[in-house]
Amino acid sequence: MTEDAPPKTPPILQTPRNTLQRLSRRASYDRAVIHAILDDGYVAVISALVEGAVRAQPIYYWRVGDELFVHGSRHNALFKALMDGQEACITVAHLDGLVLARSAFHHSMNYRSVVIYAHAREVTAAAERTAVLKQSVERLAAGRWGQIRKPSEPELRGTMVLGFAISEASAKARSGPPVDDPDDYGLPVWAGVVPCKLAFGEGEEDTNAQPPA
Amino acid sequence: MTEDAPPKTPPILQTPRNTLQRLSRRASYDRAVIHAILDDGYVAVISALVEGAVRAQPIYYWRVGDELFVHGSRHNALFKALMDGQEACITVAHLDGLVLARSAFHHSMNYRSVVIYAHAREVTAAAERTAVLKQSVERLAAGRWGQIRKPSEPELRGTMVLGFAISEASAKARSGPPVDDPDDYGLPVWAGVVPCKLAFGEGEEDTNAQPPA
Numbered sequence: 001m002t003e004d005a006p007p008k009t010p011p012i013l014q015t016p017r018n019t020l021q022r023l024s025r026r027a028s029y030d031r032a033v034i035h036a037i038l039d040d041g042y043v044a045v046i047s048a049l050v051e052g053a054v055r056a057q058p059i060y061y062w063r064v065g066d067e068l069f070v071h072g073s074r075h076n077a078l079f080k081a082l083m084d085g086q087e088a089c090i091t092v093a094h095l096d097g098l099v100l101a102r103s104a105f106h107h108s109m110n111y112r113s114v115v116i117y118a119h120a121r122e123v124t125a126a127a128e129r130t131a132v133l134k135q136s137v138e139r140l141a142a143g144r145w146g147q148i149r150k151p152s153e154p155e156l157r158g159t160m161v162l163g164f165a166i167s168e169a170s171a172k173a174r175s176g177p178p179v180d181d182p183d184d185y186g187l188p189v190w191a192g193v194v195p196c197k198l199a200f201g202e203g204e205e206d207t208n209a210q211p212p213a
Numbered sequence: 214m215t216e217d218a219p220p221k222t223p224p225i226l227q228t229p230r231n232t233l234q235r236l237s238r239r240a241s242y243d244r245a246v247i248h249a250i251l252d253d254g255y256v257a258v259i260s261a262l263v264e265g266a267v268r269a270q271p272i273y274y275w276r277v278g279d280e281l282f283v284h285g286s287r288h289n290a291l292f293k294a295l296m297d298g299q300e301a302c303i304t305v306a307h308l309d310g311l312v313l314a315r316s317a318f319h320h321s322m323n324y325r326s327v328v329i330y331a332h333a334r335e336v337t338a339a340a341e342r343t344a345v346l347k348q349s350v351e352r353l354a355a356g357r358w359g360q361i362r363k364p365s366e367p368e369l370r371g372t373m374v375l376g377f378a379i380s381e382a383s384a385k386a387r388s389g390p391p392v393d394d395p396d397d398y399g400l401p402v403w404a405g406v407v408p409c410k411l412a413f414g415e416g417e418e419d420t421n422a423q424p425p426a
Contacts, residue, residue, distance in 0.1 A: 047258070047260035047267050054261055054300065054302045055260075057328075060322055087267065089266075091258050098353050100416075101361070102361055103368075104361055105372070107350060111256070113271045117266075133317060136320070137317055141313065147401075148316055148400070149317065149318075150316075151317050177419035179424050180424060182423055184362050185424075190416070192418040193416070194417075197412060198308065199410060200408070200409045201407070201408040201409065203313075203407045205405040206404045206405040206406070210395055210398055212392065
């Protein structure tokens with residue numbers, strides 16, 4: 001890819017499979033909405049058929065443009081299945097709050113989630129691989145790539161970088177207070193939302209001068 | 214189930230499929246470890262074959278004894294597939310920290326995760342259903358079940374409660390500082406862990422007197 005190539009912008013494809021049937025008012029097929037949810041997280045779950053059974057694995061991911069990337073060992077059984085052509089179903093979900101209603105039935109959660117169906121492509125070209133791996137570090141701390149030791153040739157050989165088009169994708173979200181039945185609003189019980197989020201603490205510096213035994 | 218029946222304690226089955234091949238030092242098959250990770254979260258991802266393709270869905274879950282439970286609409290396509298006999302692969306993952314190493318290659322995450330393979334059973338007996346649904350609310354706020362309106366008959370008819378044996382299960386976790394190559398410890402870059410956790414804020418009371426328009 002050259003610097004001045006136009007950005008790839010495949011449409012978000014709305015297929016029968018990624019069109020939400022249940023609670024469809026909570027769904028979105030807007031690229032900006034989907035990207036924002038993805039950029040707000042670190043761990044996806046990749047599901048695929050491995051040796052005839054459905055397997056799923058939590059994994060670190062990051063987004064560059066219209067693709068979601070993961071990396072890992074070449075010996076990973078899930079990666080091998082994806083390279084053999086198995087389709088991935090990728091989910092990212094953020095919990096935003098517990099919704100405590102006045103009735104058991106209307107208890108709920110506030111959340112934002114994305115589901116993507118895609119086949120993996122391996123990123124093999126050296127320049128693209130470096131650019132994509134750089135992003136995996138830079139999103140953790142801007143400028144960090146310039147400070148750390150870059151991957152060696154043996155490290156690169158053992159690492160597989162996989163990209164997934166964010167195209168057959170959908171977002172689903174709920175926000176706001178509980179929605180109870182009209183007759184229940186008078187019940188003498190606290191109702192509302194207990195908000196939550198992934199919160200980061202102060203960095204804990206590693207003062208070791210050598211690898212732990 | 215009667216009150217004085219002995220607790221069910223199926224062993225955690227270590228099968229070829231749930232025995233971790235990669236980084237097996239991070240794995241555990243201990244029931245207490247697995248239960249503790251499950252009890253520390255709210256959202257699982259259930260993956261299964263639906264109409265021939267792998268699908269995954271984030272969902273609220275809770276644990277009672279040696280089973281993990283979820284509930285939802287009878288019209289949920291994933292639930293239908295599970296009731297038709299498709300096996301579920303259930304993952305729960307908690308991110309505990311970003312591990313910033315001195316080399317790109319050794320960047321990592323601190324996490325705790327569980328993967329369970331299981332077939333669903335529908336909870337149909339009225340007494341067990343009520344007990345299990347009670348737990349779904351009580352874990353959010355102890356004593357709450359006694360304060361809210363209980364499910365009506367129509368609500369119960371539309372709700373499916375599914376249980377999954379926590380048996381063919383495994384836990385995987387990483388903790389602690391980065392582990393860099395010996396030669397990299399002298400590099401002039403901050404290394405360590407940025408801890409994170411799901412943090413809850415003050416409850417936001419719903420002051421509506423009727424459902425939002």
